[in-house]
Amino acid sequence: xxxxxQSVDWLAIAPPTIAAVxxxxxxxxxxxxxxxxxxxxxxxxxxxxxxxxxxxxPLLDGDRATFCLAGDPHLCSYTADRFTLVIQFLVLGGALLxxxxxxxxxxxxxxxxxxxxxxFLLLSSAAGAALLPASRDLATLVVALEVASLPAxxxxxxxxxxxxxxxxxxxxxxSSVTATAVSLMGISFVYASTGxxxxxxxxxxxxxxxxxxxxxxxxxxVLTLVGFAFKTAAVPFHFxxxxxxVGAPLPVAAYLSVVGKAVGFSGLILxxxxxxPSYSDVWGPALAALACLTMTxxxxxxxxxxxxxxxxAVRLLAWSSVGQxxxxxxxxxxxxxxxxxQKAIGSTVAxxxxxxxxxxxxxxxxxxxxxxxxxxxxxxxxxxxASNPLAALFLAFFLLCLAGLPPGIIGLxxxxxxxxxxxxxxxxxxxxxxxxxxxxxxFYYLQWTTVLFRAxxxxxxxxxxxAPLTAAVALSGVLGVxxxxxxxxxxxxxxTGLF
Numbered sequence: 372x373x374x375x376x377q378s379v380d381w382l383a384i385a386p387p388t389i390a391a392v393x394x395x396x397x398x399x400x401x402x403x404x405x406x407x408x409x410x411x412x413x414x415x416x417x418x419x420x421x422x423x424x425x426x427x428x429p430l431l432d433g434d435r436a437t438f439c440l441a442g443d444p445h446l447c448s449y450t451a452d453r454f455t456l457v458i459q460f461l462v463l464g465g466a467l468l469x470x471x472x473x474x475x476x477x478x479x480x481x482x483x484x485x486x487x488x489x490x491f492l493l494l495s496s497a498a499g500a501a502l503l504p505a506s507r508d509l510a511t512l513v514v515a516l517e518v519a520s521l522p523a524x525x526x527x528x529x530x531x532x533x534x535x536x537x538x539x540x541x542x543x544x545x546s547s548v549t550a551t552a553v554s555l556m557g558i559s560f561v562y563a564s565t566g567x568x569x570x571x572x573x574x575x576x577x578x579x580x581x582x583x584x585x586x587x588x589x590x591x592x593v594l595t596l597v598g599f600a601f602k603t604a605a606v607p608f609h610f611x612x613x614x615x616x617v618g619a620p621l622p623v624a625a626y627l628s629v630v631g632k633a634v635g636f637s638g639l640i641l642x643x644x645x646x647x648p649s650y651s652d653v654w655g656p657a658l659a660a661l662a663c664l665t666m667t668x669x670x671x672x673x674x675x676x677x678x679x680x681x682x683x684a685v686r687l688l689a690w691s692s693v694g695q696x697x698x699x700x701x702x703x704x705x706x707x708x709x710x711x712x713q714k715a716i717g718s719t720v721a722x723x724x725x726x727x728x729x730x731x732x733x734x735x736x737x738x739x740x741x742x743x744x745x746x747x748x749x750x751x752x753x754x755x756x757a758s759n760p761l762a763a764l765f766l767a768f769f770l771l772c773l774a775g776l777p778p779g780i781i782g783l784x785x786x787x788x789x790x791x792x793x794x795x796x797x798x799x800x801x802x803x804x805x806x807x808x809x810x811x812x813x814f815y816y817l818q819w820t821t822v823l824f825r826a827x828x829x830x831x832x833x834x835x836x837x838a839p840l841t842a843a844v845a846l847s848g849v850l851g852v853x854x855x856x857x858x859x860x861x862x863x864x865x866x867t868g869l870f
Contacts, residue, residue: 380437383451385426386459387501390466393419394494401487409486413474416490420470420497424463427456436507446569448508457720458504458637461727465629466497468731468846472622472738474839479742483531484620492522492529493626500630504637508568509558509646512638513551516602519634520547523627527619539618546601546611554598560591561646570646578649592650595642596657602635605700606664609693613672616689617682621741624685625734628692629727636699636723640716644706655707662704663804666697670811678749678822684737685747687815688730691773694812695726701789701805705796718792721861725785725854729772732847736766739840749819754827759836763823765848772851774816775809781851784858 381388396419397412404411436447470493477484499518506512524547528540562568564584565576580588601608616624643654672690676683702718709715737747739762744751756763772779775786786809793802854861 378437380435382426382429383435383437384449384505386423386463387498387505389419389423389426390463390494390501391498393423394491394498397494398487398491401491404487406482410474410478412486412490413470413477416494417467417470417474419494420463420467423497423501424460424467427460427463430456446572448511448569449502449505450507451505454637454640454716454720455505457724458633459501461633461724462497462500462504462630465633465727465731466493466500466626468735468843469493469622469626469630471839471843471846472625472735473620475742475837476620476622476738478837480530480620483533484529485531489526489529492526496520496522496526496626497630500634503634504641506641507570507645509562509570509573510568512641513555513558516554516634516638517551519630520551520602523623523631526623526626527615529620529623533618535618536620537618539615542611543615546608550598550601550608552598553601554595557591557594557596557598560587561595562591564588564591570641573646574648577647589650589653592647592653593657596639596654599635599639599642600661603632603639603700604635604665604693604696605661606668606693606697609665609668609696612693613686613689616692617685621685621734621738624689625731625738628688628730628734632692632696632699633723633727636703636719640703640719643703644712644716648712651707655704658700658704658707659798659801662697662700663801664697665700666694666805666808669694669697670808670815673815674811676749676815678818681746681748683747683749684740684752684819687749687819688733688737691812691815692730694808695730695773697808698786698789698805699723699726701798701801702792704801705792705798708796708798709792711795715792715796717862718788722785722789724861725772725781728847728850728854729769729779729782732765732844732851733769733773735840735843735847736762736769739836739844749822752819752822753825755823757827762836762844765844767820767823768848768851770816770820772855774813776813776817778855779851780855781858781861784855785861788862 397416430451434452436450438448440446477486496519499515503515506515524540524544527543528537530536564580564587565573567573567576577588604612669690673687676687699719699722702715706712706715741747772782775782790802
């Protein structure tokens with residue numbers, strides 16, 4: 372390790388470090404606080420995530436890198452460039468909204484979820500997720516991926532004595548461990564054939580691999596892609612999603628739907644576009660096929676949900692998030708065909724930002740309804756406008772955004788951005804498949820929206836909404852409305868600067 376320069380740019384690594392340190396503080400504080408004051412831990416965690424997100428502001432003035440090789444300052448393990456900052460903003464903002472949701476859910480759970488452990492795991496996972504987009508070597512990438520994933524398994528199975536929760540955690544764990552094993556094998560093959568773990572060095576060396584190692588390098592590329600496809604919940608590696616979302620506490624499902632996806636997609640972007648651009652003829656068509664399969668299976672799965680079935684609202688959001696993963700894959704596939712990969716990747720980042728704000732909002736309203744209607748069926752949302760007009764209007768707005776219909780301009784804008792990325796790259800057939808899927812999705816999003824405004828059966832129940840839950844819904848809503856007013860801000864913000 373003598374070749375490593377040990378001067379650390381503490382400002383560059385501040386966002387993930389703060390999340391990790393606050394996680395440790397919460398875990399230790401939990402030992403000394405009595406039961407009545409455990410709610411403090413939640414507010415300390417929310418404040419920690421807010422401070423970690425604010426530490427992104429001083430990094431906006433230029434790219435920074437740390438943990439660099441002594442002989443070559445361009446080979447660094449951690450880089451805080453534009454791409455890193457946008458994904459870290461998405462991750463920490465998403466974790467902050469999930470934390471606000473969790474404050475209320477933990478109160479309602481009446482000690483069935485241990486608070487200290489919950490907050491420690493959430494902050495640890497957020498720290499790993501914030502580290503991942505900054506990783507510029509495969510070792511750091513894998514460590515960040517696991518630090519983000521391992522606490523998430525425990526969060527899913529956190530409810531004491533809940534069989535559904537335990538089953539969901541087991542399914543999630545087994546599928547994720549398989550993915551890790553496959554991607555680790557792929558990474559070891561890539562390392563064996565190139566002799567480097569640094570992404571930019573791999574990009575240079577993999578083009579000049581010895582003939583004998585050519586098959587090894589190709590196998591490594593394919594296995595690494597398969598591993599990351601699992602993490603992004605791309606079909607056919609999506610089977611854990613619906614059961615995991617239903618079994619997990621709702622804030623954890625919201626966290627997985629946004630932050631879990633951001634982790635998978637940023638890892639996939641770094642591996643394909645930065646480390647393996649010369650293999651675009653392999654990963655371009657593979658990701659295009661995956662995108663086509665994922666959006667179709669996800670939307671058809673959502674379409675088949677019966678409104679009266681238990682947990683149908685959460686299942687619909689789960690299948691819809693699989694469909695949305697398909698749209699997110701389109702620009703990454705397009706980057707394999709496009710001359711301007713930077714622009715294509717910017718489209719994925721723009722779509723991810725829109726999806727994060729809107730989907731967290733939809734889950735927040737689902738958590739609100741789930742407080743009185745524990746089965747969380749779509750039929751339970753009937754007449755929501757009569758009992759809680761603001762929540763109903765926000766949910767209608769979120770669903771219209773996901774469908775890509777006005778007044779959800781930001782949803783329409785994000786879909787057009789992804790659509791044009793496919794057309795510009797010459798993937799006309801994929802654009803057609805996407806258009807068909809958008810039409811399928813319109814049906815189930817609008818069906819749910821109409822339920823909100825129907826006359827309620829019986830007297831509408833008025834209920835007091837806790838402040839943290841109100842804040843989570845309002846924050847998502849305000850962000851969605853603001854971005855619908857100025858959608859060009861998202862594109863400008865998501866110009867990645869990866870190259």
